[in-house]
Amino acid sequence: MSVHDHHPRTQSLSTESRLDADPDPPPHPSSTPVPSADILEGSPHGILIASAREGGTALYANARLEEMFRTPVPMEPGGLAAASQALFDRNGEAMEFAESPLGVALLQRRPARAEVQYRVPGQEPLTLDITASPLDCAHRADQVAVVYLHDISHQHHAAGALDEANRRLAQQLEDITWxxxxxxxxxxxxxxxxxxxxxxxxxxxxxxxxxxxxxxxxxxxxxxxxxxxxxxxxxxxxxxxxxxxxxxxxxxxxxxxxxxxxxxxxxxxxxxxxxxxxxxxxxxxxxxxxxxxxxxxxxxxxxxxxxxxxxxxxxxxxxxxxxxxxxxxxxxxxxxxxxxxxxxxxASTLQQSMLAQELPHIEGVQIAACSLPGAQGMQAGGDWYDVLALPDGKAGLALGDVMGKGLRAATAMGQMRTALRSYALVEGEDPVAVLTDLNALTADMELTDLATVLYMTVDPAQRRATVASAGHCPPLLVDHAGAAFVRAGQGVPMGVMDEWQAEAGEVELPQGALLVLYTDGLVERRGEELGTGLERLRQAALSAPAEVGELCGHLVEQCLDEGANPDDVAILALRMG
Structure with a gap:
């Protein structure tokens, strides 16, 4: 209701103005009668009594209403209907007077309650909880209703503030999750x-x-x-x-x-x-x-x-x-x-510096080697190889892989390579003895928790190799009969057992035979069985070039995914003359 028009507000209900007054009410048995207006004026809620005359006319409004609206309630005929232009429902849509609780009580003669927004330009909007009930007044020709108005603006603002706080909290949680x-x-x-x-x-x-x-x-x-x-x-x-x-x-x-x-x-x-x-x-x-x-x-x-x-x-x-x-x-x-x-x-510099920079020349065999750092991962691995010229024209071939990455793995790799070279020069005729001593040193110095090593001696004159493996990938032998993996001389990896042992394996190497030693980075792919990678290597070796110096590039191209190796790769190859 718009209350900009200032009209005198009914201050009390006199005997003549009471809506359904009894001209001779019986006296109260033991107390002074309490005037009805005093009760209404003392109410904490706004109270309005209105009739349906000329669309909506105020008959009585208590002082609380004037406090709510900060202006007198219009008392002229039809004033309430005109003031309904300031009413809006909780969705913010304009509310017709007939749809308001007072309009429903007056026109449809049934109780009604609703949350209503009262908006007047230049004033703070009010949110009101309005309850209206029809009154039965036998002596009046027009319909009458009483309205109770409760100002819930503060609660509404608090609820809005809570909703806003919850919205911001939800946004913050969403941002943190993002x-x-x-x-x-x-x-x-x-x-x-x-x-x-x-x-x-x-x-x-x-x-x-x-x-x-x-x-x-x-x-x-x-x-x-x-x-x-x-x-x-x-x-x-x-x-x-x-x-x-x-x-x-x-x-x-x-x-x-x-x-x-x-x-x-x-x-x-x-x-x-x-x-x-x-x-x-x-x-x-x-x-x-x-x-x-x-x-x-x-x-x-x-x-x-x-x-x-x-x-x-x-x-x-x-x-x-x-x-x-x-x-x-x-x-x-x-x-x-x-x-x-x-x-x-x-680590990469250390790793490369510890690898053999030049391979020794050994009569009767061609030897090639390569080491490739992984294309993924931020640390160098522990893959290594070595070639030794042994007495009587024999060759010692070693290949290993230390578990782990970074400086610790590179350092352990260098220590194991140096130790193996020392043991091989002393007892190079016996690969099992070399790996047994290396395992003892690995455990004693706690070089690593796990490492795989393969060591073999090759006698070009006898066309024979003796091999021992500490859990390493099996060597691949390519000769006139085809390509096959050498499964002899297998033992557990370094660092697993205090006492390492295995039976040395003997391998015949006919003229022109190709022997390929490699680390697992050449044959392993994520989500693929190891057997698939081994077969890929076997097929690649069958089409290997005759020149052993070209072998490493050929195997890398054929075995690695588009030439990229997720893990370190070391290859050591020997072809019999």
């Missing part, structure tokens, strides 16, 4: 560049960015290096400009001083945008930039991530908060990946 899922996917990438590429693409999707650049600080050169880009057409000029923007890390420092991020809403007009950044925007087509400092878990400066947009503007606060959280986790993963890469380089 960031967690993105971070989990980041751990699938082992290299720094792959991780940064993923961060740029996922960040672009979050920020609705068109381009992105990830740059890391080279601590040795004290310069910034571009490690990944997103959405930028490659060109020499673009690369030159990217390299020149904050090449000493000034933008990272500026972002750190500003709280971790910077925004250039329009690089063409922002005076803080350096000339190179402005020119880069013209070159690649962006107008605004959002930059985040990338830091390690300890807060050490790593570099910066920047996203660019073709239109001027800035990300929303929620987008910035999510990007900041995501990149905080990404910084930790990038730092770990950098440490892994550094360890891999050290």
């Amino acid at each position: 960031v967690h899922a993105l971070t989990e996917r980041l751990t699938d990438h082992d290299s720094v560049d792959e991780t940064l590429s993923r961060v740029l693409s996922e960040g672009a999707r979050l920020l609705q960015a068109d381009m992105g650049v990830a740059r890391l600080l080279n601590e040795e050169l004290r310069t910034m290096e571009t490690r990944a880009t997103y959405g930028i057409e490659p060109s020499a000029r673009a690369e030159e400009l990217i390299s020149s923007v904050g090449d000493k890390g000034e933008l990272v420092d500026a972002a750190a001083r500003a709280g971790g991020w910077l925004v250039y809403e329009d690089v063409l007009t922002d005076p803080a945008a350096a000339g190179a950044l402005r020119e880069l925007g013209r070159e690649t087509g962006f107008r605004s930039v959002y930059l985040l400092a990338l830091r390690s878990a300890s807060g050490r400066k790593l570099g910066a991530l920047a996203w660019a947009f073709r239109r001027p503007g800035r990300p929303t606060s929620r987008q910035r908060q999510l990007a900041t959280t995501y990149c905080r986790f990404a910084g930790q993963i990038v730092e770990n990946n950098r440490l892994y890469e550094r360890e891999r380089r050290i």
Whole structure:
């Protein structure tokens, strides 16, 4: 009801104005009669008595109603019907007077209750719980009803605030879940560049960015290096400009001083945008930039991530908060990946330095070897080989695989190779004795929990080999009869038992025979049975080139998936003259 028209409000119910008064009411037996108006005026709720005359006319309104509406209730004939223009239902739709609780009580003569919004321009809206009931007044010609109005605006606002808090909490939980899922996917990438590429693409999707650049600080050169880009057409000029923007890390420092991020809403007009950044925007087509400092878990400066947009503007606060959280986790993963890469380089260098750099020349045989680092994983493995020139023109061939990755595996590999060479030079005629001594040393020095080793001696004059294997892949022999795996001389891996033992195996090597020793990286594929990989190797060996120096490349091409090896691979091959 609109109550802008100020009319005198009925202040009390006199004897003449009471709706169904008895002209001679009996006296109360023991007390003074209480005036009806005093009871209504003392009510904490708004009370309105109205008739259906001229569509809705107020007969009585208590003081609480005036307090609610902050203006007198219109008492003129038809005033209530006119005021109904300010009524709306809980859905915010306009409510006709006939649909309101008062209208239903007056016109349909039945009780009604509803939650109603009362909106008047320039005033705070009210939310009212309205209950109306028809009154039976025999002496009146028009219909009458009484209405109770309870102001529930505060409860409504509190419920709305609770709903909003729940909505925000749900949004925060959704955001946390989203960031967690993105971070989990980041751990699938082992290299720094792959991780940064993923961060740029996922960040672009979050920020609705068109381009992105990830740059890391080279601590040795004290310069910034571009490690990944997103959405930028490659060109020499673009690369030159990217390299020149904050090449000493000034933008990272500026972002750190500003709280971790910077925004250039329009690089063409922002005076803080350096000339190179402005020119880069013209070159690649962006107008605004959002930059985040990338830091390690300890807060050490790593570099910066920047996203660019073709239109001027800035990300929303929620987008910035999510990007900041995501990149905080990404910084930790990038730092770990950098440490892994550094360890891999050290381990790989150590591993390669411990392998035989030159193979000895042994009369009557051709020998070739190769070692390939894994294409996946951040750490070098423990695959190794060695060739020894033994007395009486014999050759000693050794191949091993130390369980594990990284410096520990590379160190154990070097120690085992050195030890085996020493034992072989002393008792090289007996491969079983060599591996028995090696197993004892492995256990005594706790070099590794598990390692596989194969050692054999080859006598070119007798065209015969003696082999012993500590759980290693069986050698492959290719001769005039075909290609077959040598299963002789098998024992358990190193480090499994204190006392290692096996029966040495004897292998005949006819003229032109090819003997292939290899580690499991050549034959194993994820989700595939080992037998399938062994058969693939056997078929590849049957078509091997006659020149043993070309053998390794042939086997790698035929046995590895598109030439990529997920694990380290070592191959040692010998062809009889």
